[in-house]
Amino acid sequence: MTVPNVLLSGIVGSTAYGLAREGSDIDRLGLFAAPTAELHGLRRPKESHVSTAPDRTLHEAAKWCRLALGGNPTVMELVWLPDELYEVRTPLGDELISIRTAFLSARRVRDAYLGYATQQFRRLEARGDRSFSADTRGRTAKHARHLKRLCAQGLELYTTGRLTIRVEDPEEYHAFGERAAADPSAALPLLGHYEKAFDSGPTVLPDEPDEAPVEAWLRRVRADFYTETVSQPSGRSSPRS
Numbered sequence: 001m002t003v004p005n006v007l008l009s010g011i012v013g014s015t016a017y018g019l020a021r022e023g024s025d026i027d028r029l030g031l032f033a034a035p036t037a038e039l040h041g042l043r044r045p046k047e048s049h050v051s052t053a054p055d056r057t058l059h060e061a062a063k064w065c066r067l068a069l070g071g072n073p074t075v076m077e078l079v080w081l082p083d084e085l086y087e088v089r090t091p092l093g094d095e096l097i098s099i100r101t102a103f104l105s106a107r108r109v110r111d112a113y114l115g116y117a118t119q120q121f122r123r124l125e126a127r128g129d130r131s132f133s134a135d136t137r138g139r140t141a142k143h144a145r146h147l148k149r150l151c152a153q154g155l156e157l158y159t160t161g162r163l164t165i166r167v168e169d170p171e172e173y174h175a176f177g178e179r180a181a182a183d184p185s186a187a188l189p190l191l192g193h194y195e196k197a198f199d200s201g202p203t204v205l206p207d208e209p210d211e212a213p214v215e216a217w218l219r220r221v222r223a224d225f226y227t228e229t230v231s232q233p234s235g236r237s238s239p240r241s
Contacts, residue, residue, distance in 0.1 A: 003049050003058050005033040005225060008093030010086040012077055013055075018166045019145060019173055028056040029078050030088060031064040031096075036226040061221050068103040069209050071112030073150055076103070080163040092221055099213045101161055106205040110198050113154025120147035121191055124184035137181050144180030144187055145173045151194035161204045 009030025014020040034045040047063040050056070059067065059075065067075040079100040086093075123143045149167060157163045167173055180187040 003032050005035070006030050006058065006088045007033055007061065007090050007221070008078060008086070008096060009058070009088040010078060010081045012074075012081070012085075016077065016081060016085055016165050017149060017173075018170045019149075021174075025055050028054065028087070029075070030056070030058045031061050031078070031093075032058050033061050033092075033221050033225045036222045039222075062218060065103075065214055065218060069108070069211065069214065071103075071105070071108035073113055073116055073154070076157075076163065077165055079103075080165055082165065085165075092217075092224065095217055095220070099217060102210040102213045104157065104161060104205050105209045106158065106203045106207060108209070109154060109158050109205060113150050113157070114195065114198060117147045117150040117154070117191060117194070120144070120150065121184070121187055124180055124187060140184075141174075141177030141181040144177040144184075147180075147187055148173055148176050148190060151190065155194055155197055155201065158198060158203050158205060159201050 007030075009028060010016075011026060012029045013027030014024050015026055020026075032049075038045045045060070047060045049058045064075055064078075068079075079097045120143045124140060124147070152167070153163060153165075176186075176190075
């Protein structure tokens with residue numbers, strides 16, 4: 001998949017979290033700028049490009065901003081990666097990293113991270129009876145690891161305004177995943193703990209994100225990728241005398 005005008009891209013997922021093991025996929029996430037002139041035509045350009053082998057997702061700059069403003073955990077991690085995990089990093093990408101806290105708000109971070117964690121728990125519950133295959137068990141353990149990670153990262157972001165991508169104790173996450181794969185109810189106490197922590201813990205985040213610097217950044221992107229086209233006849237007839 002070749003996508004022009006990539007502004008920022010890096011390795012995310014289990015490799016970034018420190019949870020990768022032999023055979024784990026390498027996931028990449030990034031954002032790109034559509035040529036500004038194409039945004040004014042009859043048909044708008046694609047807002048996302050997704051490929052497998054390699055696994056790579058690229059969102060158009062405006063879509064990425066909308067997702068991040070909503071607190072989406074998956075896109076949010078792109079601007080909090082350790083430096084060595086970035087594979088494309090342009091000046092506009094650096095500017096985006098510098099305003100990453102502008103995307104944050106208390107309610108949206110809480111709802112997004114706890115919401116995604118709850119989705120992972122529902123997947124644990126929906127795995128069926130206990131006669132599942134080793135492959136299904138592996139996916140179930142992965143859902144449990146995601147649940148624990150989302151809870152921990154979300155609470156850190158909520159209480160400190162910072163996001164640490166690499167988990168502190170990867171083996172504990174793997175052990176938790178195996179316990180929850182064997183018995184999904186093992187995840188309930190952890191989920192309940194974090195729900196209470198969000199409810200009781202003070203937050204440093206504002207009630208609403210600061211959209212002004214985000215809007216200003218996006219307008220700089222549009223200006224940078226604007227190419228003036230050759231003037232064409234308007235097609236209007238001259239007034240008759």
